[in-house]
Amino acid sequence: MLKKFLKEYPLFVSIIALAILMPLEHTIAHTMSGNIIGFIVAFAVIIYSALNVAHHAEILAHKYGEPYGTLILTSAAVIVEILIIVIMMTHSENPTLARDTIYSAVMLDVNGLLGIAAIIGGIKHGEQQYNVDSTNSYMSMILVSIGIAMVLPHFIDNAHMNMYMNFTIVMFILLYVIFTRIQLNEHRYFFEYNDGNSSTGHGVHTEDRESINGAYHAGILILSIIMIGLLSEVLAVFMSNNLETLGLPLALGAFSVALISASPELITAVRAASNNNMQTVVNIAVGASLATVLMTIPAILIVGKIMGMDIDLAITPVQGIMLGLTILAGIIHFNDGETNMLEGFVHLVIFIVFFFLMFV
Numbered sequence: 001m002l003k004k005f006l007k008e009y010p011l012f013v014s015i016i017a018l019a020i021l022m023p024l025e026h027t028i029a030h031t032m033s034g035n036i037i038g039f040i041v042a043f044a045v046i047i048y049s050a051l052n053v054a055h056h057a058e059i060l061a062h063k064y065g066e067p068y069g070t071l072i073l074t075s076a077a078v079i080v081e082i083l084i085i086v087i088m089m090t091h092s093e094n095p096t097l098a099r100d101t102i103y104s105a106v107m108l109d110v111n112g113l114l115g116i117a118a119i120i121g122g123i124k125h126g127e128q129q130y131n132v133d134s135t136n137s138y139m140s141m142i143l144v145s146i147g148i149a150m151v152l153p154h155f156i157d158n159a160h161m162n163m164y165m166n167f168t169i170v171m172f173i174l175l176y177v178i179f180t181r182i183q184l185n186e187h188r189y190f191f192e193y194n195d196g197n198s199s200t201g202h203g204v205h206t207e208d209r210e211s212i213n214g215a216y217h218a219g220i221l222i223l224s225i226i227m228i229g230l231l232s233e234v235l236a237v238f239m240s241n242n243l244e245t246l247g248l249p250l251a252l253g254a255f256s257v258a259l260i261s262a263s264p265e266l267i268t269a270v271r272a273a274s275n276n277n278m279q280t281v282v283n284i285a286v287g288a289s290l291a292t293v294l295m296t297i298p299a300i301l302i303v304g305k306i307m308g309m310d311i312d313l314a315i316t317p318v319q320g321i322m323l324g325l326t327i328l329a330g331i332i333h334f335n336d337g338e339t340n341m342l343e344g345f346v347h348l349v350i351f352i353v354f355f356f357l358m359f360v
Contacts, residue, residue, distance in 0.1 A: 011223060011227065015227065017231065039239055042231055046231050053080065053264045054263070054264030056221040060072050071184070075291065082299045084260060087233050095309070095310040101296075102293060104354075105262065105292045106326065113266050113288075114286070115345070116344070117272070119341050119344035119345060120270060126340070130339070137191075139331055139334060142327065143327055145294055149172070153312075154314050169301050173298055175294055191287075228260075265285070
């Protein structure tokens with residue numbers, strides 16, 4: 001076990017980076033070049049650690065199978081996202097940070113991640129099959145959740161907004177508990193697909209399931225998430241300084257948070273598409289978007305109340321149109337139980353437009 005632990009290089013790299021950056025944080029942040037270098041180093045180490053999260057989540061996925069594997073991966077990614085959002089909110093008075101991050105995460109997962117995976121899978125395998133019940137379930141939940149938390153606030157007057165936010169917290173926790181139970185029990189078969197040809201794992205694992213030490217991998221996964229949270233404290237300082245000094249849009253910071261949290265999912269999804277396992281890609285891409293909305297919103301609202309921070313979740317008209325295009329394209333594409341390159345390119349184009357609009 002000790003020999004195995006000593007090979008956890010991302011964990012040790014994170015500890016070393018934290019030990020160097022944290023004491024020098026304020027000194028480095030006084031210069032523009034220091035802020036840029038500090039941001040690049042912290043961001044790179046966080047991504048490296050996030051990939052380690054993906055690695056251990058994949059092993060746990062192999063041990064416990066679907067849909068538990070995907071649930072572990074998406075939950076870990078969302079926890080990372082919540083940690084970074086909370087830390088960055090304490091460093092900047094930006095009430096729309098959580099909204100922009102959730103919006104970026106949905107666009108990144110459904111359009112960027114699924115688009116790239118569908119293109120890669122289409123090139124290698126042609127049309128790839130999955131269980132259409134899973135996409136129908138995910139998309140309907142995403143549509144309702146975004147409508148409740150990010151559209152309806154436009155029509156709630158300020159006198160009742162606090163009460164509505166409390167109501168949203170309760171409803172989202174209830175929705176998440178019910179959906180997770182259905183996903184793991186009554187309708188578990190909605191989120192599984194096996195035609196006898198596709199790989200059933202997230203990646204390539206030759207180790208026997210019974211020989212995998214679940215407690216060890218879960219422990220390293222938790223430690224990696226903690227290190228990401230600590231490094232995010234340093235990253236938040238450099239990111240805030242760089243955005244202000246270089247005059248970059250604040251939405252770019254939100255996108256960076258979404259990218260960090262989605263990096264484990266992106267690697268896993270690409271591997272799954274390459275292995276002709278589109279069901280795992282769908283569970284990760286669309287499932288991660290739903291988990292982001294259902295888990296992040298109540299968590300951020302609760303933290304905001306405890307810390308006395310203002311939080312604005314109401315989406316802008318442009319964000320509403322882009323989310324509408326994403327959901328509409330998803331409903332059209334996800335109604336036949338198979339993906340192809342064309343569908344992948346359509347979602348990728350929507351993602352490129354989303355990224356371009358951050359600078360307009």
